[in-house]
Amino acid sequence: xxxxxxITGITWAFAGLILMFILFPGMNNLSxxxxxxxFMKINPNYNGGVVAKQIVEASCTLDIRKPVFDGxxxxxxxxxxxxxxxxxxxxxxxxTIDYDLDEIPDFxxxxxxxxxxxxINAMSSKVLNIGVSTPTSYGWAVRVNLKK
Amino acid sequence: xxNNLVSTSMEKSFGKSLLYTLPMFxxxxxxxxxxxxxxxxxPAALAIVVTFLFMNILYFMMxxxxxxxxxxxxxxxxFALSLSFTLIKNMMEMRHSMSFSQxxxxxxxxxxxxxxxxxxxxxxxxxxxxxxxxxxxxxFADISSMIILWLVATLVLGRGFCAWGCFYxxxxxxxxxxxxxxxxxxxxxxxxxxxxxxxxxxxxxxxMTLGPTYCDWICPFKAVxxxxxxxxxxxxxxxxxxxxxxxxxxVVLPVLTKKRTQCSFLCPMGAVNSLSNKITPFVxxxxxKACSECFKCVQVCPLFALTKEDVKNGKASVFCSKCGKxxxxxxxxxxxxxxxxVPAGTMKNFSRNLFLFVSFLFISVFSAGSIINAxxxxxxxxx
Amino acid sequence: MFLDILxxxxxxxxxxxxxxxxxxxxxxxxxxxxxxxxxxxxxxxxDLSIFFLTRLTVYFLLATASWYxxxxxxxxxxxxxxxxxxxxxxxxxMLIWYSISRKRQLQCPSGFVTTIDNRRLIPILLGVVxxxxxxxxxxxxxxxxxxxxxxxxxYKAFLAFFIxxxxxxxxxxxxxxxxxxxxxxxxxxxxxGLAGIIFIIKGITxxxxxxxxx
Numbered sequence: 020x021x022x023x024x025x026i027t028g029i030t031w032a033f034a035g036l037i038l039m040f041i042l043f044p045g046m047n048n049l050s051x052x053x054x055x056x057x058f059m060k061i062n063p064n065y066n067g068g069v070v071a072k073q074i075v076e077a078s079c080t081l082d083i084r085k086p087v088f089d090g091x092x093x094x095x096x097x098x099x100x101x102x103x104x105x106x107x108x109x110x111x112x113x114x115t116i117d118y119d120l121d122e123i124p125d126f127x128x129x130x131x132x133x134x135x136x137x138x139i140n141a142m143s144s145k146v147l148n149i150g151v152s153t154p155t156s157y158g159w160a161v162r163v164n165l166k167k
Numbered sequence: 168x169x170n171n172l173v174s175t176s177m178e179k180s181f182g183k184s185l186l187y188t189l190p191m192f193x194x195x196x197x198x199x200x201x202x203x204x205x206x207x208x209x210p211a212a213l214a215i216v217v218t219f220l221f222m223n224i225l226y227f228m229m230x231x232x233x234x235x236x237x238x239x240x241x242x243x244x245x246f247a248l249s250l251s252f253t254l255i256k257n258m259m260e261m262r263h264s265m266s267f268s269q270x271x272x273x274x275x276x277x278x279x280x281x282x283x284x285x286x287x288x289x290x291x292x293x294x295x296x297x298x299x300x301x302x303x304x305x306x307f308a309d310i311s312s313m314i315i316l317w318l319v320a321t322l323v324l325g326r327g328f329c330a331w332g333c334f335y336x337x338x339x340x341x342x343x344x345x346x347x348x349x350x351x352x353x354x355x356x357x358x359x360x361x362x363x364x365x366x367x368x369x370x371x372x373x374x375m376t377l378g379p380t381y382c383d384w385i386c387p388f389k390a391v392x393x394x395x396x397x398x399x400x401x402x403x404x405x406x407x408x409x410x411x412x413x414x415x416x417x418v419v420l421p422v423l424t425k426k427r428t429q430c431s432f433l434c435p436m437g438a439v440n441s442l443s444n445k446i447t448p449f450v451x452x453x454x455x456k457a458c459s460e461c462f463k464c465v466q467v468c469p470l471f472a473l474t475k476e477d478v479k480n481g482k483a484s485v486f487c488s489k490c491g492k493x494x495x496x497x498x499x500x501x502x503x504x505x506x507x508x509v510p511a512g513t514m515k516n517f518s519r520n521l522f523l524f525v526s527f528l529f530i531s532v533f534s535a536g537s538i539i540n541a542x543x544x545x546x547x548x549x550x
Numbered sequence: 551m552f553l554d555i556l557x558x559x560x561x562x563x564x565x566x567x568x569x570x571x572x573x574x575x576x577x578x579x580x581x582x583x584x585x586x587x588x589x590x591x592x593x594x595x596x597d598l599s600i601f602f603l604t605r606l607t608v609y610f611l612l613a614t615a616s617w618y619x620x621x622x623x624x625x626x627x628x629x630x631x632x633x634x635x636x637x638x639x640x641x642x643x644m645l646i647w648y649s650i651s652r653k654r655q656l657q658c659p660s661g662f663v664t665t666i667d668n669r670r671l672i673p674i675l676l677g678v679v680x681x682x683x684x685x686x687x688x689x690x691x692x693x694x695x696x697x698x699x700x701x702x703x704x705y706k707a708f709l710a711f712f713i714x715x716x717x718x719x720x721x722x723x724x725x726x727x728x729x730x731x732x733x734x735x736x737x738x739x740x741x742x743g744l745a746g747i748i749f750i751i752k753g754i755t756x757x758x759x760x761x762x763x764x
Binding site: 021024025026027028029031032033034035036038039040042043044046049050051053054057058059060061062063064065066067089090091092101151153154155156157160162 | 194198268269270272273274275289290291292293294295296297298299300301303304309310311312314315316319322323324374375377378447448449506507508509510518521522524525528529532
């Protein structure tokens with residue numbers, strides 16, 4: 020039994036050595052495999068969720084994302100919707116958004132990019148306020164806080 | 168018995184040490200430089216050569232002198248400093264600030280670190296997603312690569328990751344060596360369970376809020392890496408917490424106690440790595456027959472991993488990070504690196520050589536990028 | 551955002567963190583009595599159900615009482631923000647002190663119940679004493695009950711606390727088999743102290759909110 024334990028221990032130690040040898044040269048392949056695991060995607064609370072509707076205009080594209088209410092076990096009572104303006108974004112933005120795609124406008128958002136000010140005119144009781152409004156590498160992004 | 172003779176039993180002759188260093192020399196050369204050094208970019212090439220030589224000299228010295236921690240800590244501290252330097256330099260170049268902006272958060276551009284892993288497990292199981300605004304693959308410190316690095320390291324080294332891989336540990340390890348004698352000597356053993364309580368609380372709150380609680384509110388190393396832009400009362404409160412925890416647990420308490428207090432009392436990753444110590448092949452063993460029970464090892468252990476009872480029982484606790492400080496200080500050579508299943512007091516040299524090779528290979532290749540970057544910046548500054 | 555969500559689940563977190571320490575101090579006292587005699591699976595289930603039901607009833611009574619006192623005492627909205635804020639901080643400090651103090655009592659307050667010579671009454675009395683054991687965690691949850699604006703919210707807070715603390719009691723029959731009881735107890739007590747930090751933040755937030763509105 021003692022000998023078996025010894026052999027197992029030493030074998031395990033050498034397996035560790037081999038693992039370490041494989042780790043760095045195989046880093047790209049290994050991390051690629053890990054990235055394909057089912058849970059390896061960023062939670063919508065961080066990436067803003069999937070694009071629900073895209074409005075393409077001459078110089079810029081407007082992405083309205085799916086509202087995010089994600090919680091651990093069930094949806095939360097409050098959440099947000101992310102709107103992205105991509106491309107050559109004008110200095111003054113005024114857009115009316117229908118975030119739940121029911122063809123009834125929910126809010127109008129006004130952004131002055133020069134002064135960095137954002138205001139919202141809610142037309143739905145579910146729209147609360149502006150959570151984030153920021154310039155991004157692709158244009159501008161806004162998160163509007165919502166309740167269910 | 169002559170103390171000096173016994174203490175140097177892990178020593179090797181110059182030639183033998185050189186022979187033991189040769190495989191590490193070749194492997195690190197291939198892993199670090201990719202097999203060739205491009206001298207058309209002189210500062211970059213010099214940085215690679217200097218880093219590579221420096222690392223291999225440290226490894227050679229470990230064999231030649233028989234001391235482990237004495238040389239490990241040099242690389243460990245340099246790793247921590249160079250990583251912070253590289254990270255801050257990158258941020259200053261890209262963002263002109265040490266803080267990340269709302270846009271970085273929205274675009275998921277935050278570098279991932281292993282400390283997030285314990286918090287993402289429950290949400291990943293329930294929501295099948297990662298609760299961190301980082302990149303899944305590609306880019307600097309992506310989530311997939313960091314998970315793989317940590318997973319392999321913790322599987323092979325256990326809590327050894329905290330002494331041979333963690334790019335934060337060098338900070339409090341460094342500060343714990345500032346004074347020759349500790350000012351605060353008596354600390355209750357119960358405190359060493361604190362990381363488990365922190366792990367429990369951060370895992371719970373992260374699951375409930377779907378946010379990486381520890382990174383958002385606690386991590387002391389935000390003070391030397393990157394933190395949220397100060398734009399609200401909440402962000403001020405966070406900055407105060409980060410800086411106070413850094414000053415108290417990473418600077419002041421390590422100086423006063425000569426212990427790694429952040430790693431011992433706060434880090435939730437330390438708790439996870441302690442659990443993985445149960446499966447790792449490498450352990451620190453105590454040969455009860457050779458032990459004179461002087462308890463010098465208990466005194467010097469930076470992570471409270473050794474108590475008098477542990478020494479009497481002949482094995483280090485799950486908190487052991489295999490830093491080698493206790494091994495270096497033992498005049499009877501009773502405490503040594505070992506392999507699970509191999510009885511204490513036997514195959515000492517073989518176990519040490521194998522462990523050193525594996526752990527040093529990990530730290531040298533893992534740390535090489537940031538050290539080279541830092542050295543290159545110094546060269547550019549000087550010449 | 552983070553704090554808003556955290557404060558929504560704080561009662562559950564408080565219950566869960568204090569529950570572990572509670573189980574390991576009281577579980578060992580309760581375990582032999584719940585399983586003593588000719589205990590079959592049904593008897594154990596029945597006794598545990600009575601114990602849980604008693605606890606829940608007591609918590610609902612406490613929720614009603616605390617909410618009622620809150621309505622009477624904190625009529626002014628500023629007072630309703632400042633007083634609970636101060637109470638949260640005081641009780642949270644007590645909770646942290648309890649977790650770090652070496653002189654803390656590690657004996658189950660309901661230990662005496664098991665000396666009563668009536669087997670049927672024991673689960674009920676254990677449930678009552680276990681619920682109203684005067685500890686800082688109970689004071690915190692009473693403060694929360696008193697500061698809620700509706701009775702339903704007060705019930706919800708106590709229910710979350712009950713669920714959090716009860717989760718630890720579910721594997722009670724296994725409590726005797728826990729090998730590292732001392733270690734788990736230490737971790738539980740330290741986690742209780744950390745839960746106290748959440749309530750200090752809550753207290754400060756409530757206090758600042760009250761002072762701003764003054």
